[in-house]
Amino acid sequence: MTYTMPLHIQDTDDDDSNYILIAKIDNVKNVSQLLKAVHFKEECLNIFGASTVSGITTALHLCYAGYGSPLVLILEEGGVLTDCRIKTQETEEVLDFQFSPENVVNKVIMKSEILREAWSDLDMTSEILQIVMSPDKPYFRLSTFGNAGTIHVDYSKDSDMVESFQCTQTQSNRYKISLLKPSLKALIQSLKISIRTDEQGIICLQYMIKTEDEHVCFVEYYCVPDEEVEVGEYE
Amino acid sequence: MKGIIPGNNVKVFGRAIHALAKIGEDIYIESEEAGLFLQTVNSARSAYACLCLSPHFFAIYEEGSGIKWKVAMKSCMMAFKSLTSLEKNVDKCCLELGTNEDKLIVQLHQKHGMVKTFYIPVIESETLQAVFQKNGSASTLTAQSRLMSDGIQNFQASVEEVTLSVSPDKVTLCNFVDDEPDPTKVVHTALSLEPEEFENYQLNHCAEITFCLKEFRAVLTLSEGSNVPVSISFEDPGRPIIFSVKIEPDLEADFVLATLADHNKGQLSSSGSSSPQRNINKPTSVVVSRPRKSLNNKHAQEVVSKQALHLPLTSTSPSMEHKEMEEYVVPGTPPSKRFCSMFLGLSQPSQFTSMAPDPDEVLAEATDEEES
Numbered sequence: 001m002t003y004t005m006p007l008h009i010q011d012t013d014d015d016d017s018n019y020i021l022i023a024k025i026d027n028v029k030n031v032s033q034l035l036k037a038v039h040f041k042e043e044c045l046n047i048f049g050a051s052t053v054s055g056i057t058t059a060l061h062l063c064y065a066g067y068g069s070p071l072v073l074i075l076e077e078g079g080v081l082t083d084c085r086i087k088t089q090e091t092e093e094v095l096d097f098q099f100s101p102e103n104v105v106n107k108v109i110m111k112s113e114i115l116r117e118a119w120s121d122l123d124m125t126s127e128i129l130q131i132v133m134s135p136d137k138p139y140f141r142l143s144t145f146g147n148a149g150t151i152h153v154d155y156s157k158d159s160d161m162v163e164s165f166q167c168t169q170t171q172s173n174r175y176k177i178s179l180l181k182p183s184l185k186a187l188i189q190s191l192k193i194s195i196r197t198d199e200q201g202i203i204c205l206q207y208m209i210k211t212e213d214e215h216v217c218f219v220e221y222y223c224v225p226d227e228e229v230e231v232g233e234y235e
Numbered sequence: 236m237k238g239i240i241p242g243n244n245v246k247v248f249g250r251a252i253h254a255l256a257k258i259g260e261d262i263y264i265e266s267e268e269a270g271l272f273l274q275t276v277n278s279a280r281s282a283y284a285c286l287c288l289s290p291h292f293f294a295i296y297e298e299g300s301g302i303k304w305k306v307a308m309k310s311c312m313m314a315f316k317s318l319t320s321l322e323k324n325v326d327k328c329c330l331e332l333g334t335n336e337d338k339l340i341v342q343l344h345q346k347h348g349m350v351k352t353f354y355i356p357v358i359e360s361e362t363l364q365a366v367f368q369k370n371g372s373a374s375t376l377t378a379q380s381r382l383m384s385d386g387i388q389n390f391q392a393s394v395e396e397v398t399l400s401v402s403p404d405k406v407t408l409c410n411f412v413d414d415e416p417d418p419t420k421v422v423h424t425a426l427s428l429e430p431e432e433f434e435n436y437q438l439n440h441c442a443e444i445t446f447c448l449k450e451f452r453a454v455l456t457l458s459e460g461s462n463v464p465v466s467i468s469f470e471d472p473g474r475p476i477i478f479s480v481k482i483e484p485d486l487e488a489d490f491v492l493a494t495l496a497d498h499n500k501g502q503l504s505s506s507g508s509s510s511p512q513r514n515i516n517k518p519t520s521v522v523v524s525r526p527r528k529s530l531n532n533k534h535a536q537e538v539v540s541k542q543a544l545h546l547p548l549t550s551t552s553p554s555m556e557h558k559e560m561e562e563y564v565v566p567g568t569p570p571s572k573r574f575c576s577m578f579l580g581l582s583q584p585s586q587f588t589s590m591a592p593d594p595d596e597v598l599a600e601a602t603d604e605e606e607s
Binding site for chain 2: 149150155
């Protein structure tokens with residue numbers, strides 16, 4: 001998952017000249033909210049405080065001096081400073097899905113609300129979620145195949161909840177529910193979602209999230225289709 | 236069979252399924268000219284519910300010429316999980332089952348052009364028939380659901396059974412305390428109602444009836460949502476108590492609950508009243524006969540239905556049943572059936588058999604016959 005949000009990236013000044021990255025934000029909640037959306041372990045987020053007292057915001061000053069250095073977090077709340085240093089680890093190579101907009105075959109933008117409702121109805125005992133996107137009926141269909149039965153949820157392309165419907169060819173792909181589930185955290189917080197698939201069936205779920213300060217941020221989630229399913233196994 | 240339930244009835248239907256789900260693990264469905272019948276029975280066979288939806292409950296109803304089938308409750312609940320969503324979002328609900336299909340199709344047409352389709356596997360084609368008399372020599376009380384739900388709210392969540400004591404000038408509802416080692420250490424809750432609070436108060440003789448609260452709550456799930464009264468019919472202890480709900484004009488439901496036999500009488504003659512077993516209580520005389528036929532086989536249906544089985548319902552609380560089962564059930568046997576017969580045979584004092592069906596009549600076998 002990746003996320004993008006506006007942080008104030010400072011030019012290095014005298015005090016901070018040792019750092020290669022310095023970022024400041026007035027309300028740390030904006031960061032922690034997004035970190036939750038990218039499936040961060042909750043306990044790691046306690047560092048940002050769990051206080052929900054209204055009117056009090058915690059400011060964050062984040063610095064990093066480069067390879068081998070700790071990540072420095074300075075939190076300030078009501079004149080109280082907390083200085084944290086988190087040891088950094090070797091990075092694993094980030095998987096590149098090589099999902100490029102030129103290869104997008106189908107694209108739907110809809111309000112998250114209507115997709116949340118579907119998630120609550122789909123059968124989580126199913127191993128896979130099948131997504132059909134098509135210029136013709138059923139247009140946009142989510143299906144699960146669980147122990148208790150098969151469920152299809154269909155959306156009309158003309159629904160008032162569907163903002164944009166650009167499907168050029170009929171695609172039916174299956175994704176492991178266990179892989180898609182983490183993105184629910186982002187879905188819950190989001191206002192809109194853009195669902196795109198490319199020629200290979202790789203799906204990109206882009207969630208639009210508004211922070212407390214009305215900043216618009218995006219969380220993107222990529223998933224490859226499940227190859228192990230035999231054709232005809234599901235209806 | 237095809238039925239389309241209009242939006243205003245979808246929530247009622249959903250609530251009916253929720254009420255059934257509080258009782259049994261399967262729903263038996265029958266489509267006839269007179270309407271659609273939904274039935275369920277709990278695993279101990281001490282509670283049974285039957286719902287009848289008249290053809291007018293539907294916008295369109297095409298009967299399935301006596302088509303009968305059984306589906307798992309949890310499958311059905313997938314479609315009707317959220318009552319709020321059913322009320323807010325669903326414009327209409329279509330039910331469909333072809334003659335030779337093995338899937339019941341439930342389709343919810345929702346706002347915003349969303350359609351949810353549920354393919355619910357039909358487990359078996361079988362029926363459930365309860366034998367009970369609704370209008371015998373019973374006493375009948377009718378009260379608003381609200382009165383009763385307010386009443387039972389006073390009981391602790393751990394209360395499993397309640398006793399309804401009815402006399403010409405008072406109705407008392409109290410929790411039934413029986414198998415506690417020290418009854419003085421248990422919270423006793425009793426609540427009195429005046430006959431004037433009831434819409435109908437037709438009493439043949441005073442009675443003290445003890446039944447399970449859990450299934451009574453299921454009755455109220457259905458009736459309270461539509462704000463309709465519940466009629467309670469009962470005779471003597473040990474005879475079934477029947478709760479009837481009518482949601483005008485097209486839905487009628489009967490919930491038949493087993494009751495405990497007169498425990499005072501039992502104590503007099505029971506030698507071991509301190510026994511951990513509840514042997515002072517006698518099962519009721521409710522009988523469920525249950526013809527079964529193989530899938531889509533008219534001939535087999537006729538043959539088997541003549542061998543109607545009589546499964547007496549037991550009168551224990553669920554926790555009690557499990558205790559009993561752990562002691563006596565042979566692993567691998569169907570628990571409920573096994574339990575019925577074991578429980579009757581072991582814990583029923585023989586002097587009470589006059590009020591209950593002869594335990595020897597219990598025919599818990601022969602339901603799995605397959606016709607070719």
